[in-house]
Amino acid sequence: MATSEEKQELVDNLSGPRYYRITISGYGGESAYMSISQEAFEFWKDHTEQYGEEDLVQYMIGAEDGDFEFDQLEAVPTEAEFLTDEDGDACPWFESHSEIEHTFGATYDSSYISVDEVAGEEYGAKHITEVIGQKDVSELNDQVLEESENTIEIIDMSCCDEHAEVKYIAQLYSIEKGGFFDGVVETVGEFDPRKLKIHTVEYMNGEDTITEVYYDGVEIDNYGGDTNGKGYSAAVWEN
Numbered sequence: 001m002a003t004s005e006e007k008q009e010l011v012d013n014l015s016g017p018r019y020y021r022i023t024i025s026g027y028g029g030e031s032a033y034m035s036i037s038q039e040a041f042e043f044w045k046d047h048t049e050q051y052g053e054e055d056l057v058q059y060m061i062g063a064e065d066g067d068f069e070f071d072q073l074e075a076v077p078t079e080a081e082f083l084t085d086e087d088g089d090a091c092p093w094f095e096s097h098s099e100i101e102h103t104f105g106a107t108y109d110s111s112y113i114s115v116d117e118v119a120g121e122e123y124g125a126k127h128i129t130e131v132i133g134q135k136d137v138s139e140l141n142d143q144v145l146e147e148s149e150n151t152i153e154i155i156d157m158s159c160c161d162e163h164a165e166v167k168y169i170a171q172l173y174s175i176e177k178g179g180f181f182d183g184v185v186e187t188v189g190e191f192d193p194r195k196l197k198i199h200t201v202e203y204m205n206g207e208d209t210i211t212e213v214y215y216d217g218v219e220i221d222n223y224g225g226d227t228n229g230k231g232y233s234a235a236v237w238e239n
Contacts, residue, residue, distance in 0.1 A: 017186050017187065017188065018117060018186070018187050018188070018189070018190070018191075019117065019118050019119065019120055019121050019125065019184055019185070019186055019187075020115055020116065020117055020118065020131065020184065020185050020187065020191045021115070021116045021117075021118045021125075021182070021183070021184050022113065022114070022115050022181070022182075022183055022184070022185060022196075022213060022215075022220060023113070023114045023115075023179055023181060023182050024106050024111055024112070024113050024114075024137065024179070024180055024181035024198075024210060024213070025106065025111065025112060025114070025134075025178060025179045025180065025225075026106050026107070026110045026111035026112050026177070026180070027106065027107055027110035027111070027175070027176070027177050027230075028104075028105050028106035028107045028110065028111065028176060028180055028209065028210070028227075029104070029107075029173055029174045029175045029176040029227075030094065030102075030103065030104045030173070030174040030176065031101070031102070031103045031104075031171060031172070031173045031174070031203065031205065032093050032094050032096060032099055032101075032102050032171065032172050033099065033100050033101040033102070033169055033170070033171050033203070033204055034082065034096040034098045034099045034100060034169070034170050034171075035098040035100055035166045035167075035168065035169065036082040036098065036168045036169065036170045036236065037079065037082065037168065038167070038168055039079035039080065040079060040080045040081070040082040040168070040170070040236075041168035041170075041236050041238065043077060043079065043080040044056055044080060044170070044236045045236055045237075047072070047073075048234075048235070048236065050072075051071065051072040053233065053234050053235065054071050055070050055071055055072055055073050056170075056234040056235075056236070057172070057232045057233070057234045058070055058071075059076055059081075059083075060083065060093040060170070060172045060232075060234055061093060061172070061232060063081070063083035063084070063090045063091070063092070063093065064083070064090050064091060064092040066090065082098070082170060083096060085097040093172045100163050100166055100169070101160060101161075101163075101203060101204065103201070103203055103209050103211075104180070104209075105180050105181075105209040105210045105211055106137075106180040106181065106209070106210045107207050107208065107209060107210075108137060108138065108155070108157075108200045108207075108208035108209070108210055109138060109208065111136075111137050111180070111210060112134045112135055112136050112137060113132060113134075113135055113136075113137050113140055113198075114130075114132055114133060114134050114135075115130075115131040115132040115191060115193075116128070116129065116130050116131060117129045117130075117131055117191070118184065121184045121186055123184075123223055125184070131191050132193070137155070137198060137210070138155075140154065140193060140196075141153060141154050141155045141198075143193075144193055144194055144196075147194075148194060152194050154193065154194070154196045154197055154198055155198050155200065156197055156198070156199045156200070157199075157200045157201075157202065157208060158199070158200070158201055158202070159201065159202045160201050160202065160203050160204065162239075163204075163239065164239070166239050167238065167239055168236065168237075168238055168239065169204065169236065169237055169238075169239055170234070170235070170236045171204065171205060171234065171235050171236075172232060172233075172234050173205065173232065173233040173234070174229060174232055175229070175230045175231050175232065175233060176227035176228060176229050176230060177227060177228055177230055178225060178226050178227035178228050179225040179226045179227065180210065180225040180227065181210065181213055181222050181225060182222065182223045182224060182225060183213065183220035183221050183222050183223055184220070184223075185215040185216075185218075185220050187215075187216075195215050195216040196213070196214070196215055197213070197214040197215075197217075198210055198212075198213050198214075199211050199212040199213070199214070205235075
């Protein structure tokens, strides 16, 4: 039989406060979408259809410094230099003067979530126990949906603005792997996955990106991730 001290310890553990570290890792990346001219669109559309995206990638990652390693180009025509502003200054792809969207996060269908109880809310607090171990985000959503008899979903999906006023768009996507979200939630009692809400946004490339995480209606601060770059992808299209 448990002693009175053990019973009190159990009550204290259940009543809180208790701390849970939530991490989301997998594949995703950083994307920049920008408005470009018709002339730039037509040049890069023809070029990428004929030779692929590599020269467009090289232009976008090297525009600020003018350091290019083209495969099929000697130089970019002036009218196609969409990362140069009206003053003739070239900007980096992640700070374009004509940017309309900028995203960073894990891709919903290529990410997994972990939850661990920790000793406090500070970063690096002592680990106590694993609660959810690297479960696909979509699988956790399906689990909660099933256990709640189809009454609770932890995923809230939305779409970005259509930007109907923008006719031609260029995108650079920095593909990355690793940790994209790391935050701690304080609770009273045990962690309840039914109180999670993971927001995603479908951006113009068609991918659903995880943008925010909530617990019991309160947004969890993201301490930041730790990712490794796996390459770049670029495209232009008519909106």
